[in-house]
Amino acid sequence: MANVLEIQNLSKKYPGGVQALQQLTLTVEAGSIYGLLGPNGSGKTTTLGIVLDVLQASQGTYNWFGQSLKKETKRRIGAILETPNFYPYLSASQNLKIIADIKLANHREIDSVLQTVGLFPRRHSAFKGFSLGMKQRLALAAALLGDPEVLVLDEPTNGLDPQGIAEVRGIIQQVAAQGKTIILASHLLDEVQKVCTHMAVLQAGKLKVAGRVDAILAQHDQVIIRTENITQALGLLPQLPQVSNFRQEENYLMLTLANGYSSADLNQAFFQSGIILSELTVRKKSLESQFLDIIKDKNTSPA
């Protein structure tokens, strides 16, 4: 599939001397929901700021749809960066008219995007009277104007209540279902795990890991097995390529799967050796513990 965004060796040093980003290389494929994950200050917003043309990169290049950034390319991208930015004295629909003019989008779209984010009844109210959640929704509406192929969302659920978060998540999935690409920066692991197909983890401006969410999560899956003849199993385990690590608990064995093997491969290996398992349970590691492992492991290099 074609690449929507390619980032090559991107570095950014702020005037104060902070190295916010170091040699970042990333590729976002068309149709993916790409999560940029990392603690606060890890370089997510800096990365998005550079590819959205508001920050100057110290080094490195990027391109959208295989081209450098042009007016036509910008119109194919809808983006929210950090805070919702609007004229406080203008109403929701007046603000969106300005953005529609910039994107050369039809003004008839304004009512429908306002309906999508649930702000249609408040379209004539001034932006300054909006709650944080409403401002966030208006920003999402603005990003949807012009029917962009790519949505770039920086912390889109910031400041929303649980219902709002669920709604925004719904909108994201709805947009993704139309085959659009979404790039989502978040420090909320749960959010990334629930909606993203791909992810990259940043820490202190460096890429820690990047790839498919299920592949990253599948790494180091833990498997619990029970069997009648534990001693025989213990004898076999060191020889199995499917297992990278194991330990014995009271009356079961806790195994860690090696990369590229599934629990089915493991089951088959035991069966062939004449060991019948009475229980086999895969314990998916949560993204949270996975994430903490990635962040903790200083030596992890990008895959």
Place this chain on the structure above:
Amino acid sequence: MTNLLQIELRKLLPYRTFWVILLLYSGFLLLFAYASSHITINGQQSGAEIYQFPGIWMKLSYVAGYFNLLLGILLIILITDEYAFRTFRQHVIDGLFRADLVAGKYLVVLLVGLIATIVLTLIGLGFGLAYNQNITPGVLFSGSLHVVYYLVQAIGYMSIAVFFGFLIRKNGLAIISFLGYTKVVEPLIHWRLDDKLDQYFPMKVLSSLTPMPGQEVLDSLTGPTTALNPQQAILPALIYIGLFYALAFLVLKVRDL
């Protein structure tokens, strides 16, 4: 360009600050014109003498020159607002480039300059027609070239303000720097420097566009001052206007938004 103008109008027309400053400008000019026509000298009202065509255009343009600062402050407010609301940033994300941001504000400068010039023309016509008899179109518009010089001067003042707005980004500080430069720093330089050189400084060039009426009389008493006449000042003024836009663009280009 028409798209950029439309975008700027969508921000300007509903903005109260824009109207308040334009009203202040028109009000001050009107008040000044009215007050100076009611001074009684030797039992005669001055209006009849001051507001004769064609001299009226030169006098009004000179007076209007004092209120250009208001227009400059308006432009600084409009630009620093965009930094405060972070809407410049959003515009660049949504599809504009940095050159468009500067061009958009340049269109506002042209628009405000035209409005100020129209206000000046209407006031001139109003007072002129009230104090003149036997008016022919030829008399009416002779000397009206001063109005065009005023337009260039207003654009020049606002261009300097635009530069300070883009450079400093914070509204209070930008306004103070703009006033400080135009009213303190450059006059100090003029004071220290030879007239032959300082006649080419931006504020001096701009003020040469609308010279003080009766300067010739003053010169015959105190000796001639070296300053450009309006015709000579127009080219350097246009060069300065171009230069301030180029500088504003450069500042925007090298910095993060």
